[in-house]
Amino acid sequence: MSETRAPDHSAAIAIGVDIGATAIKAALVGLRGDLLASFREDSPRTTSSLRDFVRSVRKHATVPLLGIGIGCKGVIDAATTRVNRLPGDLHFLEGCMLRELAGEDGLPVYADNDARTALVGEVLWGAARGRRNVLLLTLGTGVGGAALVDGVILRGASGAACHLGHVTLDIRGGLCICGNYGCLETCFSSRAIESDYFAHIHRASETLLSLDDAGRAPTTEAIFQAAAEGDPSARRVLDLAFESLTAALVSFVNVFDPELIILGGNIAAAGAQLLAPLQEKVARRTSVLLDRKVPIVLQNNVGHGGVAGAAGLVFLQHRLLTI
Numbered sequence: 078m079s080e081t082r083a084p085d086h087s088a089a090i091a092i093g094v095d096i097g098a099t100a101i102k103a104a105l106v107g108l109r110g111d112l113l114a115s116f117r118e119d120s121p122r123t124t125s126s127l128r129d130f131v132r133s134v135r136k137h138a139t140v141p142l143l144g145i146g147i148g149c150k151g152v153i154d155a156a157t158t159r160v161n162r163l164p165g166d167l168h169f170l171e172g173c174m175l176r177e178l179a180g181e182d183g184l185p186v187y188a189d190n191d192a193r194t195a196l197v198g199e200v201l202w203g204a205a206r207g208r209r210n211v212l213l214l215t216l217g218t219g220v221g222g223a224a225l226v227d228g229v230i231l232r233g234a235s236g237a238a239c240h241l242g243h244v245t246l247d248i249r250g251g252l253c254i255c256g257n258y259g260c261l262e263t264c265f266s267s268r269a270i271e272s273d274y275f276a277h278i279h280r281a282s283e284t285l286l287s288l289d290d291a292g293r294a295p296t297t298e299a300i301f302q303a304a305a306e307g308d309p310s311a312r313r314v315l316d317l318a319f320e321s322l323t324a325a326l327v328s329f330v331n332v333f334d335p336e337l338i339i340l341g342g343n344i345a346a347a348g349a350q351l352l353a354p355l356q357e358k359v360a361r362r363t364s365v366l367l368d369r370k371v372p373i374v375l376q377n378n379v380g381h382g383g384v385a386g387a388a389g390l391v392f393l394q395h396r397l398l399t400i
């Protein structure tokens with residue numbers, strides 16, 4: 078008599094890839110969201126360098142892979158993995174099918190917007206486990222967003238829902254990468270913070286930092302550090318940037334009524350000490366309508382959460398995990 082056993086997926090692994098504006102990251106990821114090996118390079122500038130990177134990661138897998146999950150900036154068609162819209166440095170990927178770039182030997186490839194994959198990671202293994210209404214913002218070179226609403230990740234009619242970085246905060250504001258003016262991303266992002274600090278240097282304000290030999294502005298991390306050391310220009314720039322973020326979060330709380338807001342990205346890591354004041358201001362300004370405090374927390378494993386979540390797409394597709 079033969080015995081039928083359910084397949085053992087406890088050792089299942091998938092590759093998660095996170096394509097960002099400054100770096101591409103990948104990891105071999107286990108079913109518990111554990112990163113078995115991690116990889117990172119500067120962002121690709123050609124399709125062949127992206128293909129080569131994924132190939133090199135695959136060589137490190139010592140057991141059969143379930144598939145590859147990819148989180149990518151822009152508007153990604155999750156059904157086909159086509160990059161529908163992607164302005165900026167990664168524009169060369171627009172129109173590409175990620176499954177054709179990353180998949181070989183019939184290995185399945187799944188893809189979605191990078192903020193959504195980060196949210197998948199948090200819902201499966203991180204701060205949002207067991208929650209049904211969650212917002213996630215990625216605060217880096219730009220600002221990405223994703224929302225879990227009543228247990229479903231919002232996609233919208235064309236997959237473009239929840240570009241939270243592109244809500245208009247300042248009707249007199251500067252041009253944004255999206256073609257709109259005064260978006261959150263033009264007020265709070267690495268680009269915005271570095272550009273505002275550059276203006277302070279240019280106007281001979283009191284600053285601890287200066288341009289480098291190539292005339293480039295200091296990095297956001299350096300500006301945070303300078304603010305902590307008493308640089309009045311850095312403090313002014315960051316105070317205004319955080320006022321913008323506060324205003325946006327208040328609006329998001331009123332629109333989405335979330336249980337939890339998760340902040341990810343490099344700026345969230347650099348500005349962790351600013352979380353408490355942010356939390357306090359958002360709570361005060363939403364208290365009349367909401368009558369409860371929405372916790373604002375940092376993404377688990379900032380910098381690596383995206384790759385785990387991208388691999389999560391594979392586990393969800395194989396029904397090894399559910400949201």
Ligand SMILES: [Zn+2]
Nearest residue numbers: 243253255260
């Ligand atoms: Zn915009």
